[in-house]
Amino acid sequence: MNSENNILLDIRKLRVYYVMSTGSVKAVDDVDLTIKNNEVVALVGESGCGKSTLAYSILRILPYPGEIISGEIIFNGMDLTKMDEEELRKKIRWRNISMIFQGAMNSLNPVMKIKDQLMEAIIYHEDAIEDVDAAYLKAIELIRRVGLDPDRVLNSYPHELSGGMKQRVVIAMSLLLNPRLVIADEPTTALDVTTQANIIDLLKDIQREIGISILLITHDLPVVAEIADRVYVMYAGKIVEYADIYSIFKNPQHPYTEGLINSVPSLVEGKLRKLTIMKGEPPDLINPPKGCRFHPRCPYKMDICEKEEPPPVKLKEGHVANCWLHVKR
Numbered sequence: 001m002n003s004e005n006n007i008l009l010d011i012r013k014l015r016v017y018y019v020m021s022t023g024s025v026k027a028v029d030d031v032d033l034t035i036k037n038n039e040v041v042a043l044v045g046e047s048g049c050g051k052s053t054l055a056y057s058i059l060r061i062l063p064y065p066g067e068i069i070s071g072e073i074i075f076n077g078m079d080l081t082k083m084d085e086e087e088l089r090k091k092i093r094w095r096n097i098s099m100i101f102q103g104a105m106n107s108l109n110p111v112m113k114i115k116d117q118l119m120e121a122i123i124y125h126e127d128a129i130e131d132v133d134a135a136y137l138k139a140i141e142l143i144r145r146v147g148l149d150p151d152r153v154l155n156s157y158p159h160e161l162s163g164g165m166k167q168r169v170v171i172a173m174s175l176l177l178n179p180r181l182v183i184a185d186e187p188t189t190a191l192d193v194t195t196q197a198n199i200i201d202l203l204k205d206i207q208r209e210i211g212i213s214i215l216l217i218t219h220d221l222p223v224v225a226e227i228a229d230r231v232y233v234m235y236a237g238k239i240v241e242y243a244d245i246y247s248i249f250k251n252p253q254h255p256y257t258e259g260l261i262n263s264v265p266s267l268v269e270g271k272l273r274k275l276t277i278m279k280g281e282p283p284d285l286i287n288p289p290k291g292c293r294f295h296p297r298c299p300y301k302m303d304i305c306e307k308e309e310p311p312p313v314k315l316k317e318g319h320v321a322n323c324w325l326h327v328k329r
């Protein structure tokens with residue numbers, strides 16, 4: 001850990017491409033992102049903008065043909081891009097960084113009781129737990145921690161549980177080895193609105209009580225508003241803006257962030273704000289647009305936007321937007 005600024009994860013100039021015979025999909029392109037201890041950071045953007053690729057890169061579980069092309073991922077002083085598989089398994093995955101995968105509740109093994117699935121995960125990392133009895137006690141504690149009754153849940157098969165209960169089990173699994181960072185990829189997708197709110201409350205409680213950091217990956221801005229301390233906005237493989245939660249929602253400074261926020265229903269001074277639908281589609285990441293990648297959809301586009309990539313502009317401490325509108329020329 002960098003004790004001076006309390007940084008737990010520091011991603012620097014990361015490039016991750018899917019290298020194919022038809023060209024490289026530049027899914028993550030020159031991305032910087034930091035997460036402090038005990039912080040909830042949200043990474044938001046439309047589907048296909050590179051959010052999940054960034055998450056898989058942190059755990060080094062990129063699907064083929066994904067490749068880290070350059071950059072560093074510094075976790076607790078270690079560069080994860082330089083570690084081999086053995087080190088990642090022994091030191092990083094699940095022990096220090098765990099992940100709640102998108103749709104994970106639907107990939108619980110249908111023919112195994114929850115108890116056995118939890119124990120299997122614990123025993124897989126057997127050197128992290130003293131013995132099997134200790135592991136079972138840990139499973140009971142975690143199931144209670146996520147608000148479920150161990151007697152009812154541990155002896156059940158997944159189909160005997162509701163969607164919300166299954167998602168709680170998945171969250172319990174992610175906490176099995178006391179990680180310092182949990183990456184939650186769309187943790188509320190496919191749940192009804194009430195269950196979504198309960199799951200977000202649970203994540204908030206756990207984060208506060210255990211003191212973990214969370215990287216929340218989502219396209220769902222109301223979820224972000226509920227739980228995040230800071231937000232990074234990603235568009236077409238690039239971070240286009242980041243700031244504290246209040247600044248992002250009250251004072252977005254990148255036209256894409258503004259478009260995202262305006263496309264979500266919200267009450268402003270007791271009235272429902274008029275919704276605006278963002279025009280156009282995200283670009284092809286094999287041949288992204290020159291200059292600012294958002295320019296084909298941007299209502300404020302200027303000549304320079306089509307020619308040169310906008311630099312990051314610091315608007316105030318902790319608030320940065322990559323947009324030519326903020327560059328004094």
Ligand code: SF4
Binds near residue numbers: 255256301322325
């Ligand atoms: Fe729009 Fe230009 Fe800013 Fe890109 S750089 S968001 S095209 S104004």
